[in-house]
Amino acid sequence: MEKLRTVRGVHDLLPQELYKHQQVINAGLKISDKYNYSQVETPIFEFAEVFTKPLGNSSDIVTKENYIFKDRSQDELMLRPEGTSGVVRAFLNAGLVQDIPQRFSYYGPMFRYERPQKGRLRQFKQLGVECLGLSSWMADIEVISLGHDFLEQLGIIENINVNINTLGDIASRKKYRDVLVNYLNDFQYKLSKDSLKRLSINPLRILDSKNVEDQKIIKNAPSILEYLNLESRTRFENICKGLDHLNIKYNIDKNLVRGLDYYCHTAFEFTTNELGSQGTVLAGGRYDGLSKMLGGSDIPGVGWAAGVERLALMIKSEFTNKIDVVLIGQSENFNYLLLPIMKKLIQNGIKSEIIYTGNLSKKFKRANKIKASYAIILGEEEVSKQVFKFKDLKSGIEKLINLKQAIKIMTK
């Protein structure tokens, strides 16, 4: 018992829980399809560069959270830590640059070597969408709208906050970065260790530090919104306007930045405070530089990914396995006669189970336990009369009828 278990942060999914995941995934794929995002699937492992190049060497995902290994031909492979890079790589490989825009949805397991927590596993599922080939801000709005509809479908949107920010284009960000570093330099002695490290590597990330002392400093830091060039600013304003048109409520969070290097312009997060510290349930943004980082041509893109497990923790629907009918033989000799009957029932879309073992009392107990609505009982008497006994397990009423009649009752 102790010897055989799953590895840390990796869980089995039994019907109860898997059902919820399925609810999330089905809702996500369905609404994505309505927005004309077609489902794709990419491998769960890739050459490591597919992820290391775009994610950037300073990101935690690359430096400490990856599952990286060499296979027997000494290729450096990585279990995918996120979905976007793989989808964009597939898009480039398929030559779809010739046929833009492309809208994709996907879901599947991702892997990150992190300390497990509620809503944070080492193998977890993400469902995401990517809109490739459109630099128009309309695509940003579309994608956020899709995410919003998704969570609305799941019935959890009232517990969600939408936060949005812009990182600007490269020029704006560079300008802002200098201003920010200049500002933060004055507080070097007060910054947390981590933030101090980031001051030279990735100063924007300091903005979403949760360290209390850092936050005091950040509070008065200059805002990127003041350093956007005209193009970046109008883009952001137009997106906000678009969300207003859709009646999507959002907060502008000037400290919202993304951990991954390939993001630019729009960044957004859908968060909840129902899940403790792992409150981000869906997040994404624009990643115009990604395609080029992967060695492709300059293809803009925008998208998001949602945490299936986190969303599953929020939905209420419960799994109940109800069965239409059980087939019961008076003794084991009758079991083989039940098989063709069951086959007919199944062909008519009736969920069935033959209860093979036990005396009649046991069989009915099981019928009850598995929440069967009806029972078909076959014994000597029935066989001689060419019928079977059909019992409504709710009312307890029994009658002798044939298969056709039984199917009629159960399919209406």
Place this chain on the structure above:
RNA sequence: GCGGGUGUAGCUCAGUUGGUUAGAGCGCGGGUUUGUGGUACCUGAGGUCGCCGGUUCGAAGCCGGUCACUCGCCCCA
């Protein structure tokens, strides 16, 4: 990677300051019921007290280590 909490039956949990055969409820098996369930009653099975080591005459309870879960940090979906 860092810090706090937890680990006793399939599940939820009791277990006094270390002291005989470690308990309950639910669930599971058998029976009351030789062609009939849900209720009720009777009865049974199931635990190396996470694992390893130490202290002790004696450890589920104390100490150390380890593993897992959990909460927070980091980071992220």
